[in-house]
Amino acid sequence: MSGTAEAAPLISVENLEKAYLGRLSIADRLTGRTHTVVQAVNGVSFDIKRGEILGLIGESGCGKSTLGRSILRLQEPTAGRVTFDGQDVTALSPSEMKAMRRRMQIIFQDPYASLNPRRTVAEIVGLPLQLHGLAKTASEARDLVAEIVAKVGLKTAHMDRYPHQFSGGQRQRIGIARALVSHPEFIVCDEPVSALDVSIQAQIIQLLMDLRREMGLTYLFISHDISVIGYLSDRVAVMYLGEIVELGTVDAVLSNPRHPYTQSLMSAVPEVDNPGQRQRVRLTGDLPSPLSPPSGCKFHPRCPLATDVCRTSVPKPESVGANHTAACHRLAENLSLLETEPA
Amino acid sequence: MNIENQQNLLQVEGLRTVFETRAGTVCAVDGVNVTVRRGECLGVVGESGSGKSVTFGSVMGLIRSPGRIDAGRILFDGKDLRELDARQMRAIRGRDIAMTMQDALTALNPALTVGEQLAEVMEAHDGDLPTGRSARKRAIRERSAEMLGLVGIPSPDTRLRQYPHEFSGGMRQRIMIAIALASRPRLLIADEPTTALDVTIQAQVLELISDIRAKLGMSVVLITHDLGVVSEYCDRVMVMYAGQIVEQGATADVVCRPKHPYTKGLLGSLPRLSLRGQAINPIEGQVPELINLPKQCRFYSRCRERAPECLQVIGMQDAGNGQFARCIRVKGEDIK
Numbered sequence: 001m002s003g004t005a006e007a008a009p010l011i012s013v014e015n016l017e018k019a020y021l022g023r024l025s026i027a028d029r030l031t032g033r034t035h036t037v038v039q040a041v042n043g044v045s046f047d048i049k050r051g052e053i054l055g056l057i058g059e060s061g062c063g064k065s066t067l068g069r070s071i072l073r074l075q076e077p078t079a080g081r082v083t084f085d086g087q088d089v090t091a092l093s094p095s096e097m098k099a100m101r102r103r104m105q106i107i108f109q110d111p112y113a114s115l116n117p118r119r120t121v122a123e124i125v126g127l128p129l130q131l132h133g134l135a136k137t138a139s140e141a142r143d144l145v146a147e148i149v150a151k152v153g154l155k156t157a158h159m160d161r162y163p164h165q166f167s168g169g170q171r172q173r174i175g176i177a178r179a180l181v182s183h184p185e186f187i188v189c190d191e192p193v194s195a196l197d198v199s200i201q202a203q204i205i206q207l208l209m210d211l212r213r214e215m216g217l218t219y220l221f222i223s224h225d226i227s228v229i230g231y232l233s234d235r236v237a238v239m240y241l242g243e244i245v246e247l248g249t250v251d252a253v254l255s256n257p258r259h260p261y262t263q264s265l266m267s268a269v270p271e272v273d274n275p276g277q278r279q280r281v282r283l284t285g286d287l288p289s290p291l292s293p294p295s296g297c298k299f300h301p302r303c304p305l306a307t308d309v310c311r312t313s314v315p316k317p318e319s320v321g322a323n324h325t326a327a328c329h330r331l332a333e334n335l336s337l338l339e340t341e342p343a
Numbered sequence: 344m345n346i347e348n349q350q351n352l353l354q355v356e357g358l359r360t361v362f363e364t365r366a367g368t369v370c371a372v373d374g375v376n377v378t379v380r381r382g383e384c385l386g387v388v389g390e391s392g393s394g395k396s397v398t399f400g401s402v403m404g405l406i407r408s409p410g411r412i413d414a415g416r417i418l419f420d421g422k423d424l425r426e427l428d429a430r431q432m433r434a435i436r437g438r439d440i441a442m443t444m445q446d447a448l449t450a451l452n453p454a455l456t457v458g459e460q461l462a463e464v465m466e467a468h469d470g471d472l473p474t475g476r477s478a479r480k481r482a483i484r485e486r487s488a489e490m491l492g493l494v495g496i497p498s499p500d501t502r503l504r505q506y507p508h509e510f511s512g513g514m515r516q517r518i519m520i521a522i523a524l525a526s527r528p529r530l531l532i533a534d535e536p537t538t539a540l541d542v543t544i545q546a547q548v549l550e551l552i553s554d555i556r557a558k559l560g561m562s563v564v565l566i567t568h569d570l571g572v573v574s575e576y577c578d579r580v581m582v583m584y585a586g587q588i589v590e591q592g593a594t595a596d597v598v599c600r601p602k603h604p605y606t607k608g609l610l611g612s613l614p615r616l617s618l619r620g621q622a623i624n625p626i627e628g629q630v631p632e633l634i635n636l637p638k639q640c641r642f643y644s645r646c647r648e649r650a651p652e653c654l655q656v657i658g659m660q661d662a663g664n665g666q667f668a669r670c671i672r673v674k675g676e677d678i679k
Contacts, residue, residue, distance in 0.1 A: 199626040230616050
């Protein structure tokens with residue numbers, strides 16, 4: 001991978017924004033009120049190199065899934081640009097976009113909701129081949145499906161069964177096969193293991209890692225589980241209320257987290273090793289509503305280090321080391337929640 | 344034996360809970376023995392379908408047709424709950440033993456305010472309430488506000504008048520805990536209290552449960568699939584697999600020196616921050632169907648250490664220090 005480090009990134013996201021307009025009631029219209037806006041993704045920028053896994057971590061509602069979907073234009077971004085292999089994806093026409101989708105795919109979180117219960121595995125996995133005209137004959141399509149089905153660890157005999165005949169882990173394998181059958185280069189993995197039991201989760205993680213190596217894939221791996229992200233990512237982006245607050249190599253971010261949110265996130269993970277000996281940062285309060293985001297730094301209402309500056313002005317990402325940025329007003333003071341507050 | 348019994352608040356012996364289905368009889372819980380001592384926190388770990396929720400649903404008397412308890416005794420404070428009639432059981436359920444459900448949104452009544460739901464529990468179970476109508480109402484309101492305050496919900500007086508949908512996921516889970524604690528139970532069964540929550544909120548809820556446990560001196564059963572949660576919050580742990588307990592003991596022993604290949608496998612398949620860079624080792628295969636299970640070790644098909652001797656009924660083996668595992672490789676006395 002180091003050889004390609006200087007090459008242009010496969011995916012480049014610049015100031016991406018996605019806003020949802022709230023619904024107006026009749027009373028709102030009569031009083032002339034304008035739409036309420038939920039800024040789900042708010043000016044996010046990052047690159048992903050070819051063959052790299054970028055882990056995207058954040059709590060529910062922070063906008064990480066919306067970000068993943070906006071990159072693929074499954075939801076149209078409201079502003080910003082996504083460049084894929086030198087091409088501006090956001091400027092493509094619908095038919096060009098459809099062709100592009102062969103190269104960029106997604107694996108969904110819920111293996112129950114994301115598979116059509118009335119289609120067999122062969123039909124589900126074969127659909128992308130049909131849509132992109134990748135197989136000339138039915139038997140060629142079936143061969144290609146059989147090949148990918150074997151690759152994700154299912155049996156050929158499984159091809160004529162329906163989704164309900166499979167367990168959660170096997171269904172997730174079907175979803176992976178569907179994403180891979182068109183031989184894409186980039187895959188958004190949207191919490192692919194969150195719905196699975198621990199032992200099955202490990203099988204799927206292993207499978208995704210093996211497939212990346214064999215097929216030279218590039219992943220945006222979305223998860224709320226920092227241990228999973230730490231295990232498989234090359235670089236990590238930490239998201240809070242629509243913004244990326246820290247971004248860097250997995251070693252830099254997890255060994256030396258600089259944003260107070262990353263620090264508290266890491267300290268909150270219950271771990272099997274040395275229980276009780278770790279320092280714990282107790283955050284108070286819940287994730288604020290994205291309908292009325294806090295002023296200034298969005299983390300300030302929950303941040304133990306917040307000062308007046310944090311309440312009024314928005315921090316910009318700053319470099320805090322090689323390939324490591326964080327957006328916090330108090331970076332210069334080099335404070336760490338993990339050191340200041342013993343358990 | 345007698346002294347030991349007095350230490351045990353809950354003692355389940357040989358519990359067997361089955362569900363009749365068209366495909367056959369599903370034995371969801373098969374011969375499970377549980378002891379919960381006074382004041383301790385017992386962790387129950389297992390994957391979906393391992394029988395952990397059904398075991399404690401049986402304790403609470405929540406098993407409905409097509410399910411039934413086939414065998415076993417459930418002793419709470421020395422009384423067999425299975426011998427009680429519906430009215431006697433209702434007096435214990437919610438007052439002495441309370442349970443919080445995994446999904447707080449479906450467990451709460453969407454048509455009642457949080458205050459009304461708290462009041463219901465107190466009306467049903469609190470003997471200390473004053474008898475006069477207005478005094479009673481006032482006492483309930485004060486106690487309810489106090490409970491919400493205890494679980495860390497700000498401005499409880501306003502919040503009592505709100506409905507479940509007006510709260511966030513973490514708040515709802517805390518409200519369920521408040522309702523469960525409203526009758527000052529001696530045993531709290533928390534079924535996956537934090538599974539649906541984010542880590543920072545999860546930490547808040549778990550700290551809350553352990554604070555209250557220390558304050559009220561109650562026992563807690565924490566049902567979870569997260570070994571990390573168990574090792575941080577539980578004194579003892581039992582690991583379930585396919586309807587049976589496969590390992591139990593003090594948390595530190597089970598987590599650091601697991602004896603059963605399934606426990607080892609679970610720990611090995613966990614990505615851990617502290618072991619970053621090391622490969623995880625998934626357990627191959629899947630949980631067996633719980634219908635017509637052969638009389639052999641249930642983990643056999645997935646086990647790395649399997650041997651011909653495993654193809655027989657395996658009992659719990661004593662590994663010393665109060666640690667037991669259902670595996671022939673543990674040399675020790677076969678206990679039933």
